[in-house]
Amino acid sequence: MNALRAVAADARLFDATGKPAVVAYVSESAVNLRSPGNSWVMLCDARLGCGPRTVLVEAHRALARAVSVGDTVTVGKTSVVGDAGEIVTWEHATRWRPSPPLLAGDGLGARLSIAADIVSRHGCFLARPLISGPVLALRDGCLGANPTAIQRAVADLAGLGPGLTPAGDDYLAGYLAALLHLATDSPAALTARTLLRAAVNTIEPGSTHPLSQFLLGEYAAGMIPQFLDECLRALLRPSTTQRLNARVRRVLRHGATSGTEMMLGILDAGADFRIGSHPQRTDTGRSRPETPTRRPGSVEALWHSTERIHP
Structure with missing residues (x-):
């Protein structure tokens, strides 16, 4: 042949x-x-x-x-x-070969807001009711640099949802991919990435699909696929709205809910560890970056909802 x-x-x-x-x-x-x-x-x-x-x-x-x-x-x-x-x-x-990490450029907050709006209009949120609880636990663990909480959240997310790459794994992939870049200029993001990598690399065999576990290990090592890397670069550096829209929409087309969960992981990591954001106190006494108010119908309300959302 x-x-x-x-x-x-x-x-x-x-x-x-x-x-x-x-x-x-x-x-x-x-x-x-x-x-x-x-x-x-x-x-x-x-x-x-x-x-x-x-x-x-x-x-x-x-x-x-x-x-x-x-x-x-x-x-x-x-x-x-x-x-x-x-x-x-x-x-x-x-x-x-994977591209080297980038420092976040001026205007990252505005680009994150534009990307969030694109996700809210074109994403598929069907997996949100299933994974929203472990997602919030993961974010709290990363912000608090709590290895036990991160380990527990990763164990809860791994394999959560149907498919070759379940929704929980897709979210972890996006969060890891964003931290690779954010960690270049944020000690807190570097600590979170180190702890999250360790947790991902100790996922028990059989907890998720073998291919998904393999890919998570690759993302943890900084091997970010081209379609996700190009989106991150459009977010991190000054970009046109047209280019950013094209890159985000390309990620969203990846699988049924996979692209949406990857984008939500990226956006959440950006909100949690955005360079230059102003910390605010939480009810747990920890410091976390400001995030937009979760208005009814906003993308924040959608991706943290426990109700079933139809695209």
């Missing part, structure tokens, strides 16, 4: 040794391969953007015809090989 040619691949895959893998998932836009030790490789439609352990393929629909769930393949330095020969090769593909 003629191997499909990749246009980009995670740079680490060029150093991979030949490992057996099982085809765990097949769709029109992605094929997921799982190796022993819960290591994954994702073969994806090039339009999805690159990311950790990802190979981007232009002729993505041919992937679904080349393999079936349960097939065994070999992942080598530059290719995936099946019984009939090479399935995908990335020998001449662009090597993807």
